[in-house]
Amino acid sequence: MGQAISLPFKLASTTLTFYRGFFYYLCGKGRHSPYLLPSSTTSSEKSTIPSYLLPPSTATGNADDDTANITISSSSWTISNFSKSPLFYQHARVHLYTLASAFYLYHKPHYRKLSYKQDIVDNFANVAIPGTGLPLSLFVWNKLLAFGLVCTASPICSLVASVHLWLKTRGKSSISNEYAIRLLAPDDWFSYWRLNCRVAGMHALLNDIPAGYEMENKWTFLEEGSKCDVPVSPYLDCPAIVVKHRNEEGGLGIHFYRNATDGGDWIIQERILNGDWVKQHLPDNAPLSTFRVITQSRGALDVSKKCAVEDVTALSCVFRAGRMGALTDHDSILFDVDVNTGKVLGGTTNAHWYRLGLHEVLPGRCPWRSNDHDITHHPDGDIPVSGSIVPNIREMLHLVETSHWKLCGDVPLVGWDVVLSADEKLPVCLLEVNLSCNFFRGSFDRKVYLDFLEDMVGRLQEMRLRADRDGKKFK
Numbered sequence: 001m002g003q004a005i006s007l008p009f010k011l012a013s014t015t016l017t018f019y020r021g022f023f024y025y026l027c028g029k030g031r032h033s034p035y036l037l038p039s040s041t042t043s044s045e046k047s048t049i050p051s052y053l054l055p056p057s058t059a060t061g062n063a064d065d066d067t068a069n070i071t072i073s074s075s076s077w078t079i080s081n082f083s084k085s086p087l088f089y090q091h092a093r094v095h096l097y098t099l100a101s102a103f104y105l106y107h108k109p110h111y112r113k114l115s116y117k118q119d120i121v122d123n124f125a126n127v128a129i130p131g132t133g134l135p136l137s138l139f140v141w142n143k144l145l146a147f148g149l150v151c152t153a154s155p156i157c158s159l160v161a162s163v164h165l166w167l168k169t170r171g172k173s174s175i176s177n178e179y180a181i182r183l184l185a186p187d188d189w190f191s192y193w194r195l196n197c198r199v200a201g202m203h204a205l206l207n208d209i210p211a212g213y214e215m216e217n218k219w220t221f222l223e224e225g226s227k228c229d230v231p232v233s234p235y236l237d238c239p240a241i242v243v244k245h246r247n248e249e250g251g252l253g254i255h256f257y258r259n260a261t262d263g264g265d266w267i268i269q270e271r272i273l274n275g276d277w278v279k280q281h282l283p284d285n286a287p288l289s290t291f292r293v294i295t296q297s298r299g300a301l302d303v304s305k306k307c308a309v310e311d312v313t314a315l316s317c318v319f320r321a322g323r324m325g326a327l328t329d330h331d332s333i334l335f336d337v338d339v340n341t342g343k344v345l346g347g348t349t350n351a352h353w354y355r356l357g358l359h360e361v362l363p364g365r366c367p368w369r370s371n372d373h374d375i376t377h378h379p380d381g382d383i384p385v386s387g388s389i390v391p392n393i394r395e396m397l398h399l400v401e402t403s404h405w406k407l408c409g410d411v412p413l414v415g416w417d418v419v420l421s422a423d424e425k426l427p428v429c430l431l432e433v434n435l436s437c438n439f440f441r442g443s444f445d446r447k448v449y450l451d452f453l454e455d456m457v458g459r460l461q462e463m464r465l466r467a468d469r470d471g472k473k474f475k
Contacts (some may be wrong), residue, residue, distance in 0.1 A: 007175060007176055011159070011175075011176060014176070014179055014183060014184065017052045018154065018183050018184055019151075020050065020052055021053055021092065021184070022096050022099060022100055022150070022151075024050055025096055025100035025101070026103060030097070032465070033465075034458070034465065035097065035457050035462075036458075037454050037455075053089060053092065053093050054089055055084075055085070055086045055088075055089045056084075087447060088181070090450050090451075090454060091187075091446070091450055093454070094450060094453045094454055094457060095184065095186065095195060097457055097461075098195055098199060098457070099198070102120075102146075102201075103143065103146070103147065104202075104464070105198070105202060106143050106146070107143070108205055109205065109475065110201055111200070111201070111204035111205075111213040112213075112216050117140070117141070117143070119197075119201070119436075120137075120140050120197075121137045121140055121141050122137075123436075124136035124137040124139075124140055125137045126354055126356065127190070127353055127354060128353065128354070128355065128356055129153070129157060129353075130355070130366050130367065131360060131361060131366045131367075133356055133357045133358050133360035133366070135356055139153075155183060158179050158182035158186075159179060160368070161182050161368070161369070162178040162179040163175060164368050164369065165178050165369075166178070187446075189353075189439060189440060189441045190350075192438055192439050193436075193437070193439075195453075196413050196437055197436040199412055199456060200412065200413065200435055200436045201436070202460045202464075203411075203412050203456070205474060206460055206463040206464060206467065207410070210300075210303045210408075210410035211408075212300075212410040212411040212435075213408070213435060215411070215414075215433050215435065216435050219260040221407070221433055222235055222267065224407055225403070225430065228406045228407060230402075230403045230406060230407060231426060231428060231429045232429060232430050233272060233431050233432075234269065234270065234423075234426065234429070235260075235261070235267055235268060236261075236268045237259075238259055238268070239262040240257060240259055240262065240264065241257050241259070241268055242255070242256055242257075271288075272288055272419055272421050272422075272423070272431075273421060273422040274286070274289055274420070274421070275420040275421050275427060277388075277390070277391055277420055278420050280383075281319075281321060281384075281385045281388065282321055282322060282378065282383070283324040283378060283380035283381040283383065284324065285325055286321075286322040286323065286324055286326070286380070287322040287323075287326050287327055287328050288322070288329065288419065288431075289319070289320055289332065290320055290329055290417040290418055290419050290431055291317055291318065291319055291320070291337070291390070291396065291417075291418040291419075291420070292316075292317070292320060292416070292417060292418075292440050293314055293316065293317045293318075293415070293418055294315045294413060294416075294437055294442070294444070295312055295313065295315065295401055295404045295414050295416065296312070296313055296412060296413050296414075296449070296452050297311050297312045297405070297408075297412060297413075298312075298455075299311035299312070299405070299410065300410050300411055300412040300456070301455060301456060301459050302459070303410040307409025307410060308405070309401065311405070312401045312402075312405050312409065313448065314400060315339075315439075315444040315445070315448070316336075316339065316439050316442035316443060316444040317339050317390075317393070317442060318336060318337060318442040319334075319335040319337055319344060320332040320333075320334060321333045321334075321347070321378055321385060324380035324381070331351070332349075333349060333375055333378060333385075334347060334350065334441050334442070335385055336348075336443050337390055337393070337442070338443075339393065339444075342390040342391070342392075342394075343387065343388075343390075344385055344386050344388045344390060345386060345443070346372075346374050346375060346386055347373065347375035347376070347378075347386065348371050348372070348374075348441050349371075349375075350370060350441060351370075352366055352367050352368075352369075373441070392428075395428075396418055396428065399418070399428065399430075400414075400416045400430070403416070404416075408433070408435070411435050412456055413435070413437055414434070414435060415433065415434035415435075415437025416430055416434075417431040417432050417433075417434075418430060418431070419431050
């Protein structure tokens with residue numbers, strides 16, 4: 001009974017923390033002062049950081065070093081009492097700072113679009129909060145609407161998710177703790193994706209779009225990769241191709257494609273086929289299925305200095321096992337891979353985030369959340385996948401780390417699509433890169449990731465304040 005009575009007060013306190021932290025970085029002191037990291041500040045400096053953004057022991061000045069600097073791996077559901085850990089508050093600071101920074105970026109140029117607004121409108125066109133069926137692009141085409149989405153949908157969805165988990169676990173989970181995680185330090189794939197996008201947007205803008213961001217262009221990536229001896233997917237070096245339907249006549253069914261090698265818009269390649277290891281874990285008629293590997297570069301903290309290969313670290317790896325009949329592995333089962341051993345772990349999906357249409361609001365139509373990495377077999381054919389060992393995992397990770405260093409060491413985070421192909425001459429190649437990347441629900445050492453992001457945010461805030469003082473105009 002006591003817990004039920006205290007629950008509304010705990011939820012209200014967490015909600016207040018969210019609004020206070022968000023506005024602190026949006027228009028309060030956090031917007032106009034350096035981003036201070038508790039681990040590197042003096043006792044007097046710590047007093048300038050709001051207590052609600054610090055772990056209780058740190059806020060009172062009694063932090064124990066061993067507790068404050070503990071290393072925790074993987075996702076929060078493996079962390080005992082996560083909502084009270086130093087890692088939780090570290091995640092919350094980064095999340096709230098970057099969430100507020102989205103409104104700073106909103107009308108400013110983006111490295112791949114005319115503005116950050118245009119980028120999120122385009123990216124949200126096929127994404128919906130599960131069970132709503134409404135594309136999120138409807139709520140971000142206007143800055144005021146986007147502000148309303150953050151201030152209303154964030155706490156509402158966090159509460160629904162917390163109650164849903166409590167019902168799913170038959171009362172074994174804590175609504176208040178889950179609400180704090182969902183609202184202040186969200187660990188779902190969508191929130192990580194958006195966090196990485198905001199960091200990339202800020203970094204590119206404040207550094208005048210470093211050269212590495214050009215790798216987002218698929219042709220530039222292939223061209224530069226070839227020059228730097230990076231094993232990119234092969235392409236045909238011919239001016240153009242003609243594609244004809246075998247039965248159409250009179251000029252019908254004929255298409256001309258000018259190759260990017262000759263200044264055209266099309267990258268012309270032979271189809272790449274899955275290698276033996278990949279093929280044995282897929283059903284017949286499955287698409288090319290890649291590994292998504294995320295790397296981070298500490299060389300991006302200061303783009304004026306030359307990046308070293310030691311600055312780049314592989315964080316996560318996910319095997320995207322394509323579905324039968326799908327054209328690409330965007331429709332796939334996402335199997336987590338242990339980056340230390342290459343062992344394939346449990347699989348899951350994020351397809352419920354891409355279900356659009358008002359019919360998705362009908363009861364039982366769209367799941368609120370996906371499974372907890374408990375898929376062991378590919379559902380199209382009941383093919384065992386979990387427990388297998390990805391061949392030469394260390395070589396794969398070394399490849400993406402050196403490729404990040406060679407091609408775009410000045411970019412903070414890169415998502416690589418790695419192919420294990422049937423081509424004996426090129427058994428491993430890189431299909432493309434994603435610089436506003438997501439982890440596809442892969443596990444990673446969150447402490448390593450968040451330490452890097454806090455260092456990055458501190459650097460970006462310093463550059464942002466300098467731009468403000470100099471009256472810099474972004475074009």
